[in-house]
Amino acid sequence: MPPDFIAAWLNKNDIFTAMTIMEYWDGMVTTVQLVFLCLIIGLVFAVPLAIMRTVKNPFVSGPVWFYTYLFRGTPLLIQLYIIYYGVAQIPGIQETFWWEIFREPFYPALLAFTLNTCAYTTEIIRGAIISTPHGEIEAAKAYGMSWFLRMRRIVLPSAARRAVQAYSNEVIFMLHSSAIASVVTIVDLTGAARNIYSRFYAPFDAFIFVAFCYMALTFTMVFAFRKLENHLLRHQRPVGS
Amino acid sequence: MKKLMIAASCALAFMAGSVQAQDTSIGSSDPRSLRIAFDVPYEPFEYKDENGELTGFEVELAEAMCDQMNATCKFVIQAWDGMIPGLLARKFDLIMSSMSITEERAKRVLFSEPYYITPGGWFGPEDFNTDVTDMDAMNGKTVGVQRGTTMDTFVTEKMGNVVSIKRYTTADDMVLDLEGQRLDVVFVDYPVGEQTVLSKDGFKEVGESVKLGEGVGVAMRKRDADIAREVNSALRTLKEDGTYDTIMQKYFAYDVKI
Numbered sequence: 001m002p003p004d005f006i007a008a009w010l011n012k013n014d015i016f017t018a019m020t021i022m023e024y025w026d027g028m029v030t031t032v033q034l035v036f037l038c039l040i041i042g043l044v045f046a047v048p049l050a051i052m053r054t055v056k057n058p059f060v061s062g063p064v065w066f067y068t069y070l071f072r073g074t075p076l077l078i079q080l081y082i083i084y085y086g087v088a089q090i091p092g093i094q095e096t097f098w099w100e101i102f103r104e105p106f107y108p109a110l111l112a113f114t115l116n117t118c119a120y121t122t123e124i125i126r127g128a129i130i131s132t133p134h135g136e137i138e139a140a141k142a143y144g145m146s147w148f149l150r151m152r153r154i155v156l157p158s159a160a161r162r163a164v165q166a167y168s169n170e171v172i173f174m175l176h177s178s179a180i181a182s183v184v185t186i187v188d189l190t191g192a193a194r195n196i197y198s199r200f201y202a203p204f205d206a207f208i209f210v211a212f213c214y215m216a217l218t219f220t221m222v223f224a225f226r227k228l229e230n231h232l233l234r235h236q237r238p239v240g241s
Numbered sequence: 242m243k244k245l246m247i248a249a250s251c252a253l254a255f256m257a258g259s260v261q262a263q264d265t266s267i268g269s270s271d272p273r274s275l276r277i278a279f280d281v282p283y284e285p286f287e288y289k290d291e292n293g294e295l296t297g298f299e300v301e302l303a304e305a306m307c308d309q310m311n312a313t314c315k316f317v318i319q320a321w322d323g324m325i326p327g328l329l330a331r332k333f334d335l336i337m338s339s340m341s342i343t344e345e346r347a348k349r350v351l352f353s354e355p356y357y358i359t360p361g362g363w364f365g366p367e368d369f370n371t372d373v374t375d376m377d378a379m380n381g382k383t384v385g386v387q388r389g390t391t392m393d394t395f396v397t398e399k400m401g402n403v404v405s406i407k408r409y410t411t412a413d414d415m416v417l418d419l420e421g422q423r424l425d426v427v428f429v430d431y432p433v434g435e436q437t438v439l440s441k442d443g444f445k446e447v448g449e450s451v452k453l454g455e456g457v458g459v460a461m462r463k464r465d466a467d468i469a470r471e472v473n474s475a476l477r478t479l480k481e482d483g484t485y486d487t488i489m490q491k492y493f494a495y496d497v498k499i
Binding site: 085088089094099103105183185194195197198199 | 388389393394407408409410414417418420421422423
């Protein structure tokens with residue numbers, strides 16, 4: 001398609017003006033912020049939780065099991081509703097400093113997303129930890145490594161390699177799940193699309209464009225994860241490839 | 242009003258257009274005998290009372306209009322989806338069922354002058370004392386609207402730079418956030434606000450209601466221009482001689498006249 005054709009098309013359509021493109025852009029920024037923050041925080045908490053989950057003592061592993069069971073067993077939308085609307089119903093919350101945080105929809109959504117992704121990530125990492133070959137652990141013990149050193153030098157690095165593929169799926173799912181942030185008035189990508197749809201009564205144009213935006217984000221992440229996998233799993237590649 | 246059904250009825254109307262094209266040989270309907278369609282229940286505009294009698298604001302207005310026109314009127318119940326197709330297929334002659342005048346519909350049917358409009362109302366907590374028309378006072382306030390409504394367009398255009406606007410899909414979600422103090426004030430279709438916000442303790446109307454949009458009109462077939470003329474003059478008389486106000490006060494605590 002020649003560029004002047006595109007320019008002509010852009011000029012004659014009502015929907016994709018500079019203003020609506022900016023709305024989509026702002027929405028994209030919000031989506032990326034929300035997803036990036038919740039993934040980072042979720043991952044930071046998931047590693048110790050996953051280790052706790054593998055401990056034999058039921059008083060340590062039990063609460064973590066209950067947490068992951070709870071948050072993997074209920075829909076994210078319900079969790080978001082409970083945190084967003086539920087918190088506002090607590091008597092007197094409006095007078096405390098918590099309200100500064102929970103008044104805006106961003107933080108309740110971030111909390112819900114973080115708790116959700118952290119639960120899934122915990123289980124992914126736990127699976128990778130318990131599938132550590134016994135031989136590796138025995139070898140570490142034979143070297144006289146303490147539990148902590150063994151975890152740091154042997155178990156976690158090899159668990160990270162096994163977890164990265166499953167985790168890349170979780171990241172993509174989280175990006176797609178973030179679309180529900182728009183139900184609590186956050187203007188993310190989907191929120192922008194809904195606003196534009198209702199303004200022009202053009203569902204097809206509004207949503208197809210946003211679908212492409214999500215696809216672009218997804219493929220960027222898939223690409224980044226492929227690079228990471230190549231880096232982490234390069235010892236598994238056949239010699240000379 | 243009934244916005245979500247616009248698309249469906251337009252599509253159906255388009256299909257029914259071909260039906261209409263075939264029976265153009267039949268002359269215009271007799272203005273002395275009219276069939277008027279309502280979609281019930283839509284309180285307080287048209288609904289059945291305990292005795293099963295059709296009543297409501299639009300029904301009474303239709304009765305008064307028929308008297309004014311010296312016409313014998315028959316009331317027909319028609320589901321909303323088949324409204325415009327039914328009109329074009331000559332199952333009835335007039336629609337008086339809260340059909341908002343829109344460009345899309347005006348391509349299929351002939352609208353009378355508008356005969357009512359529900360205003361947008363400002364609702365907030367008891368202690369809200371800001372003048373909603375004072376842009377300096379409203380600076381930094383959070384306003385809730387229903388996405389895509391005329392109220393949304395109004396606030397976005399008039400106050401978009403001053404207030405922060407939160408858009409909701411349903412009125413219920415919006416009222417929850419008003420109760421939770423996430424919103425300072427909401428701007429909604431008055432009857433909706435009356436049912437949802439004012440029914441709760443601690444909330445009141447906080448500003449002058451504003452009439453938005455083109456209002457609701459009687460819909461007729463495009464070629465029934467004679468009937469449209471009579472309908473318009475009858476409605477005008479009713480509005481002027483006080484009959485309209487009497488009926489309106491029976492059903493509404495606020496002004497819907499246009």
